[in-house]
Amino acid sequence: QVQLVESGGGLVQAGGSLRLSCAASGRTFSSYVMGWFRQAPGKEREFVSAISPSGGRRYYADSVKGRFIISRDNAKNTVYLQMNSLKPEDTAVYYCAANHRGSYITRSQYDYWGQGTQVTVSS
Numbered sequence: 823q824v825q826l827v828e829s830g831g832g833l834v835q836a837g838g839s840l841r842l843s844c845a846a847s848g849r850t851f852s853s854y855v856m857g858w859f860r861q862a863p864g865k866e867r868e869f870v871s872a873i874s875p876s877g878g879r880r881y882y883a884d885s886v887k888g889r890f891i892i893s894r895d896n897a898k899n900t901v902y903l904q905m906n907s908l909k910p911e912d913t914a915v916y917y918c919a920a921n922h923r924g925s926y927i928t929r930s931q932y933d934y935w936g937q938g939t940q941v942t943v944s945s
Contacts, residue, residue: 824934825850826918831939834908838943842903844918844936851906852876852896855921858903860914866877867917868874872926881926886912905922907944 825847834840844856857872871892872881880892891904901918915938925931 824851824854826920826934826936828916828918828936828939831916831941833944835941836908836910836943836945837905838908839906840908840941842905842916842939842941844901844903846899846901846920848899850911853897853919853922855924855926856892856894856901857919857921857926857930858892858901859917859919859932860912860939861917861938862911862914863912869927869929870916874926879926882934905941908941910943910945913941913943926932 828844853875858870859867860870861867869883873892873894877894889907894901896915917938918936920931920934921932923931
């Protein structure tokens with residue numbers, strides 16, 4: 823079992839930055855693919871970014887490529903999402919997720935989810 827707790831969300835103006843954190847419980851964090859997803863009101867939950875267990879591979883949705891950076895610190899059991907040049911369309915609840923299947927982009931392949939943290943970008 824892995825428990826995930828996100829933090830770092832908030833209200834920011836367009837063009838600003840936020841860094842989300844996701845702290846994980848358990849001793850096997852370094853074996854999990856970690857991902858970030860987001861869900862805006864009335865929309866499906868969508869993939870944002872993911873990182874391999876070692877941190878050597880990173881994946882991004884086209885909508886955030888070049889603006890967001892995912893990273894992880896396996897010693898601290900934490901994954902981060904640095905969000906720069908934020909836009910109003912980035913407004914959503916952001917969820918951290920983990921899977922042991924080696925999957926990166928497919929939402930249904932993730933086994934564990936956090937409760938989410940709200941990010942609101944004002945224009």
